[in-house]
Amino acid sequence: MDNVKLDRIHYLVEFLNKCADEYYNLNAPSLSDAQYDELFDELTALESQTGVVLPNSPTQRAGFEAVSELQKVEHPIPLLSLAKTKDVKDVLDMATAGDGILSLKLDGLTVKLEYENGRLSAASTRGDGNVGEVITHNARVFANIPLEIPYKDSLVVTGEALIDIPTFEAINDNIDNDEDKYSTPRNLASGSVRQLDSRVCSERGVKFYPFNVLVGLDEISLKSERLKKLVEFGFGTNEHCYLDSSDTSESALEKINDLKLKAERSGLPIDGIVFSYDDVAFARAQGKTSHHFKDGIAYKFGDPHFETVLRDINWNISRTGQLTPIAEFDTVEIDNTNVNRASLHNMTFIENLKLLSGDRILVSKRNMIIPHVEKNLSSEEEKREDYCLEFPDVCPVCGGNTEIKTTASEGREIKVLYCGNPKCAGRQIKKFTHFVSKQAMNIDGLSEATLEKFIQKGWITELADIFRLERFENEITALEGFGEKSYRNLIEAVNSARRTKLSNFLVAMNIPLVGKSAAKDMSELFLGNIEAFLNAVKTGYDFSSLEGFGSIMNDEIGRWFSSSENISEFIKIAELLEFEEEGAVAADTDNMFFGKTVVITGTFQKYTRDELTEKLQSFGAKVTGSVSKKTDYVLCGENAGSKLAKAKTLGVTVILEDELEI
Numbered sequence: 001m002d003n004v005k006l007d008r009i010h011y012l013v014e015f016l017n018k019c020a021d022e023y024y025n026l027n028a029p030s031l032s033d034a035q036y037d038e039l040f041d042e043l044t045a046l047e048s049q050t051g052v053v054l055p056n057s058p059t060q061r062a063g064f065e066a067v068s069e070l071q072k073v074e075h076p077i078p079l080l081s082l083a084k085t086k087d088v089k090d091v092l093d094m095a096t097a098g099d100g101i102l103s104l105k106l107d108g109l110t111v112k113l114e115y116e117n118g119r120l121s122a123a124s125t126r127g128d129g130n131v132g133e134v135i136t137h138n139a140r141v142f143a144n145i146p147l148e149i150p151y152k153d154s155l156v157v158t159g160e161a162l163i164d165i166p167t168f169e170a171i172n173d174n175i176d177n178d179e180d181k182y183s184t185p186r187n188l189a190s191g192s193v194r195q196l197d198s199r200v201c202s203e204r205g206v207k208f209y210p211f212n213v214l215v216g217l218d219e220i221s222l223k224s225e226r227l228k229k230l231v232e233f234g235f236g237t238n239e240h241c242y243l244d245s246s247d248t249s250e251s252a253l254e255k256i257n258d259l260k261l262k263a264e265r266s267g268l269p270i271d272g273i274v275f276s277y278d279d280v281a282f283a284r285a286q287g288k289t290s291h292h293f294k295d296g297i298a299y300k301f302g303d304p305h306f307e308t309v310l311r312d313i314n315w316n317i318s319r320t321g322q323l324t325p326i327a328e329f330d331t332v333e334i335d336n337t338n339v340n341r342a343s344l345h346n347m348t349f350i351e352n353l354k355l356l357s358g359d360r361i362l363v364s365k366r367n368m369i370i371p372h373v374e375k376n377l378s379s380e381e382e383k384r385e386d387y388c389l390e391f392p393d394v395c396p397v398c399g400g401n402t403e404i405k406t407t408a409s410e411g412r413e414i415k416v417l418y419c420g421n422p423k424c425a426g427r428q429i430k431k432f433t434h435f436v437s438k439q440a441m442n443i444d445g446l447s448e449a450t451l452e453k454f455i456q457k458g459w460i461t462e463l464a465d466i467f468r469l470e471r472f473e474n475e476i477t478a479l480e481g482f483g484e485k486s487y488r489n490l491i492e493a494v495n496s497a498r499r500t501k502l503s504n505f506l507v508a509m510n511i512p513l514v515g516k517s518a519a520k521d522m523s524e525l526f527l528g529n530i531e532a533f534l535n536a537v538k539t540g541y542d543f544s545s546l547e548g549f550g551s552i553m554n555d556e557i558g559r560w561f562s563s564s565e566n567i568s569e570f571i572k573i574a575e576l577l578e579f580e581e582e583g584a585v586a587a588d589t590d591n592m593f594f595g596k597t598v599v600i601t602g603t604f605q606k607y608t609r610d611e612l613t614e615k616l617q618s619f620g621a622k623v624t625g626s627v628s629k630k631t632d633y634v635l636c637g638e639n640a641g642s643k644l645a646k647a648k649t650l651g652v653t654v655i656l657e658d659e660l661e662i
Helices: 003-024 033-050 088-095 165-173 185-193 198-203 223-232 249-266 280-285 347-353 377-382 425-436 448-457 463-477 483-498 502-508 516-525 530-538 551-561 564-574 609-618 642-650
Strands: 072-074 081-085 100-106 109-116 119-125 131-133 155-162 207-215 240-243 270-277 292-300 306-317 322-334 337-343 360-366 370-376 402-409 412-419 499-501 578-580 597-601 622-624 633-636 653-656
Touching (some): 088 270, 100 207, 100 249, 100 292, 155 185, 165 185, 223 280, 240 249, 249 270, 337 360, 347 370, 347 412, 448 463, 463 564, 502 516, 551 564, 597 642, 642 653
Parallel strands (some): 081 292, 499 578, 597 633, 633 653
Antiparallel strands (some): 119 131, 155 207, 306 322, 402 412
């Protein structure tokens, strides 16, 4: 393919999108309509000639797509990982068997793209190697892959979907609360690729870089030439160079460092370099294990160690009740970030290192991401044959008794500390996270990580405490990464959430089977009046009378509100809130139509249909358009037809206009 034409396509796509932004968003067009149309026509012609269409081409104007869930898909050819090493000699040993290429080990999420008849037809994640998830809707908005290619046979390409470092930093710069910032480009990319709404993936600028061809291009025998052909099709370039048996450790490391420098200049996140055989047939002949193919190896960068001093061991609780020890140590700078905490995993890890406060320790950031305590210099010097550390006998969150559980892992026993109190606030983090979520109370600034921290500190022990956080102003503003501005934003969000709708509150309380739609129906039934709602549930109101509410849902609602603990918490929080009406006026619960399902049919003399509907709804009735067994009344005017006949058949009470007193 003519690379000049491909370069021209990339230029025109970028330039025309810039011009469109100037025209539609900035109201400052730099081209006349005629000039724009001329370039647009040129791009259309080039796409037709080359068969390459980029996802952000203005000729596409594709909309965004959302799915309800990510479907599972089996991989006919397993997407296995590679063997790993930190010794360059292992790479050279493989190169003695056959020439190969060194390429960037990009740090994102492995994705498979499938093309049929020249069009992107499917995309999926690697998953566990055998089963992944379908992400076709998101792949179509990747920033740098072609939607159409000139190759018409089946083509299956694997590669890494990632977010480059400048984009990652820009996204984090727009997040005020440090607790809500994304930890690594890899985590952000992984979450973005698996979004249900492709608009989110598009806005985050996910890119794809191929590293292998699973199916197709059989006429090309070398992997390097296949990758070059993919670039001609419009794919991004994964930087690589050649390595063969003539290379020494020094020359191999020089090539590796050169690739690292190219990745740094391009802002690409990497966690190593991959060696793979260039000859495709030879590579396939190497076979595989259950874990990895034998056609290559991943050279992982060594993690430098830094000496510091252990100051304390704190304990964090998870939603399972497990208490995880956290090392607090003097701050060290690793990879341009300050590090002063690291997980110690479990009791066995602490005992093996014989850790005590004041010890000199070595810490690293494994894979340049995760802080880790590598070695205890003090215990190695002192031996500590009589080492003993007292573990907490009460939970730091609730004060309940702790217990030690022993599990087997890889042939050895691991001791883990647990909180024995099933009602410990630290174990119910999901309950708190749901309560503050957007579809519930919608409190910005209270991420799961922030909630866990506040619970750990004892500032939140029950849901109502969320509305009492002002008691801890000094403590919150003193937290690392929080500050005065974040605190004020949080309190403003909490106070804003005090004025809410009954439907949001019902969702927030996580009543079984009551989602957003059901909560809205329940709230509208009582026009947002919480007193009327509570009176109804206390007297055993039958919610199965509502459309879409069955007996099972009604039983679950009744069971939840029959719990004195639930009703007490419900009322305690409700007293801190101000509820908005979800109707014109409060319903009269003594009215005969309150809570009833009504159908209107025929022509009325005194009222219009709209007036009747509005009146009935103000009485707390639900007006529907069809008669069923759940219908309580049919209001009947003149010239009533099939609805009246069906009402008589089902035995539904019929009220004539002359009998109607409203």
